[in-house]
Amino acid sequence: MAELKTKATTASVSGFINAIEDEGRRRDCKTLLSMMAKATRAKPKMWGSAIVGFGDYHYTYATGRRGEWFEAGFSPRKSALTLYLMGGKKKELLAKIGVHKQGMGCLYLKSLETIHKPTLQKLITESVKDLRRLAREKKAARIQSL
Numbered sequence: 001m002a003e004l005k006t007k008a009t010t011a012s013v014s015g016f017i018n019a020i021e022d023e024g025r026r027r028d029c030k031t032l033l034s035m036m037a038k039a040t041r042a043k044p045k046m047w048g049s050a051i052v053g054f055g056d057y058h059y060t061y062a063t064g065r066r067g068e069w070f071e072a073g074f075s076p077r078k079s080a081l082t083l084y085l086m087g088g089k090k091k092e093l094l095a096k097i098g099v100h101k102q103g104m105g106c107l108y109l110k111s112l113e114t115i116h117k118p119t120l121q122k123l124i125t126e127s128v129k130d131l132r133r134l135a136r137e138k139k140a141a142r143i144q145s146l
Helices: 013-018 023-040 091-097 117-144
Strands: 044-047 051-054 057-060 066-069 072-077 083-084 106-109
Touching: 013 023, 013 044, 023 044, 023 051, 023 072, 023 083, 044 057, 057 091, 057 117, 072 117, 083 117, 091 117
Parallel strands: none
Antiparallel strands: 044 051, 051 072, 057 066, 072 083, 083 106
């Protein structure tokens, strides 16, 4: 089985954020740091060289493959801020958030200037809650099957 290449590192999150040349992107990342810390109540960690992740999520696929990821995270890509919301994205909140694009587990934002921040905070918080609920349900199902 292929192993996931992106893993948590000991690199400095503040060093990474402060090294972002674009002042607006750096400011957006600092805002996301605050929002995701509030939603997860976890300290940020670098994942690979360019992703900031919060919290820990352990998963097991039906095939038995296991891995570790984060509950919520972001990366300041050149084309867009990429938010990783592993618990999903709620359509009713996305309709109110502002200009964005979506991928499977990702939300792409050009900038936080055009985003309704209270709605984004709720979206991040709900995603984390949903992921944690799902993890609890799966754990309970595994225990019941023993």
